Amino acid sequence: MSINWLRFVSPSLKKPPLFHLCHLPPPPSSSSAVIVAMSYDKELAAAKKAASLAARLCQKVQKALLQSDVQSKNDKSPVTVADYGSQALVSFVLQQEFPDNFSLVAEEDSKDLRKDGGQEIVERITKLVNDSLTIDGSYNVTLSTEDVLKAIDNGRSEGGSQGRHWVLDPIDGTKGFLRGDQYAIALALLDGGKVVLGVLACPNLPLTSLSDAGQHSPNNKVGCLFFAVVGGGTYMQPLDGSSAVKVQVSAVENPEEASFFESYEAAHSMHDLSSLIAQKLGVKAPPVRIDSQAKYGALSRGDGAIYLRLPHKGYREKIWDHAAGCIVVSEAGGVVTDAAGQPLDFSKGKYLDLDTGIIVTNQKLMPLLFNAVRKSIQEKASSL
Ligand SMILES: Nc1ncnc2c1ncn2[C@@H]1O[C@H](COP(=O)(O)O)[C@@H](OP(=O)(O)O)[C@H]1O
Ligand SMILES: [Mg+2]
Ligand SMILES: [Mg+2]
Numbered sequence: 099m100s101i102n103w104l105r106f107v108s109p110s111l112k113k114p115p116l117f118h119l120c121h122l123p124p125p126p127s128s129s130s131a132v133i134v135a136m137s138y139d140k141e142l143a144a145a146k147k148a149a150s151l152a153a154r155l156c157q158k159v160q161k162a163l164l165q166s167d168v169q170s171k172n173d174k175s176p177v178t179v180a181d182y183g184s185q186a187l188v189s190f191v192l193q194q195e196f197p198d199n200f201s202l203v204a205e206e207d208s209k210d211l212r213k214d215g216g217q218e219i220v221e222r223i224t225k226l227v228n229d230s231l232t233i234d235g236s237y238n239v240t241l242s243t244e245d246v247l248k249a250i251d252n253g254r255s256e257g258g259s260q261g262r263h264w265v266l267d268p269i270d271g272t273k274g275f276l277r278g279d280q281y282a283i284a285l286a287l288l289d290g291g292k293v294v295l296g297v298l299a300c301p302n303l304p305l306t307s308l309s310d311a312g313q314h315s316p317n318n319k320v321g322c323l324f325f326a327v328v329g330g331g332t333y334m335q336p337l338d339g340s341s342a343v344k345v346q347v348s349a350v351e352n353p354e355e356a357s358f359f360e361s362y363e364a365a366h367s368m369h370d371l372s373s374l375i376a377q378k379l380g381v382k383a384p385p386v387r388i389d390s391q392a393k394y395g396a397l398s399r400g401d402g403a404i405y406l407r408l409p410h411k412g413y414r415e416k417i418w419d420h421a422a423g424c425i426v427v428s429e430a431g432g433v434v435t436d437a438a439g440q441p442l443d444f445s446k447g448k449y450l451d452l453d454t455g456i457i458v459t460n461q462k463l464m465p466l467l468f469n470a471v472r473k474s475i476q477e478k479a480s481s482l
């Protein structure tokens with residue numbers, strides 16, 4: 099038999115309450131519930147610091163992007179010095195902060211960098227990482243090229259349902275990054291297979307809503323940091339560090355007024371299926387196509403009301419593409435499920451086992467969205 103841990107939220111807390119719900123066995127000789135609150139304060143501070151430093155590194159590279167900074171991985175997706183630099187930096191910072199209990203599941207590894215001809219690019223990455231550490235000033239170190247390669251490879255954990263694992267996408271939306279568009283540094287923490295903390299740094303996302311007119315005006319500042327801890331809500335602050343505000347998903351109940359997000363890259367989602375779903379719902383506005391988990395961030399503050407991600411058959415989603423985004427949206431009052439209505443399961447290793455795809459919206463719209471998704475999938479299947 100077990101008792102519930104109780105959610106403990108002090109009304110006097112000004113900071114976001116950072117406590118985790120889970121189950122514990124009862125104390126041996128007590129009939130009253132024991133409240134044990136698990137805090138992720140230190141993890142949140144470290145994650146925000148690591149993601150902000152990585153964002154600064156990426157911004158620097160995006161400004162001066164050279165063709166030679168781009169390599170092609172075996173799966174033909176691009177990867178840049180910024181992806182590697184961001185991963186090395188975040189990995190190094192987290193390892194310094196949590197030396198006794200460090201496990202990281204991250205997208206990149208050093209295999210291609212260790213091949214012949216990789217030395218020059220590794221030196222460039224090492225310089226970027228060291229420059230970022232010098233600006234930060236908390237760690238009095240200069241990393242060697244081998245230190246950087248090792249920091250990248252410390253992201254080789256498999257994750258799973260036991261213990262704590264950090265989950266990192268050092269640049270989510272590398273194609274957007276290369277185009278000068280949206281991208282995100284996405285960092286989450288799994289504890290016992292559940293996402294308990296997420297940080298999304300979105301260096302090119304305007305601080306004001308994407309739906310506001312004039313969002314591309316030169317006066318509209320960009321650079322958002324979203325963060326969420328389980329049970330504590332979602333907050334957004336400018337990447338330059340000024341104060342955070344609590345955010346909430348859109349309260350739209352009428353799908354005709356809902357706007358929806360999908361991937362910019364046509365190959366990442368079945369846009370024909372999304373259009374069918376939108377048509378069934380009566381959504382009037384055309385889809386807003388943006389790269390990366392910036393979509394989850396934008397949705398968490400109500401810029402749009404629906405995010406549909408319906409990859410082509412055979413594609414397997416990775417946990418680093420959704421972990422941070424998922425908690426950022428759910429703590430802002432949204433719902434994230436697969437196309438069968440099941441919550442995403444981050445406890446199975448690097449991959450998410452999903453039915454068809456991922457659907458995201460607010461609690462009011464979810465039943466309508468779910469029905470439209472099921473009907474559209476059936477219609478598409480029977481028309482083939
Ligand atoms: N064929 C495909 N279908 C779905 N997702 C894909 C894909 N090819 C790549 N991706 C993933 O889509 C992510 C970008 O998401 P989005 O489409 O929302 O911009 C990529 O992350 P990276 O850029 O980190 O590699 C990559 O993991
Ligand atoms: Mg990639
Ligand atoms: Mg990604």
Ligand SMILES: [Mg+2]
Binds near residue numbers: 181268271
């Ligand atoms: Mg990536």
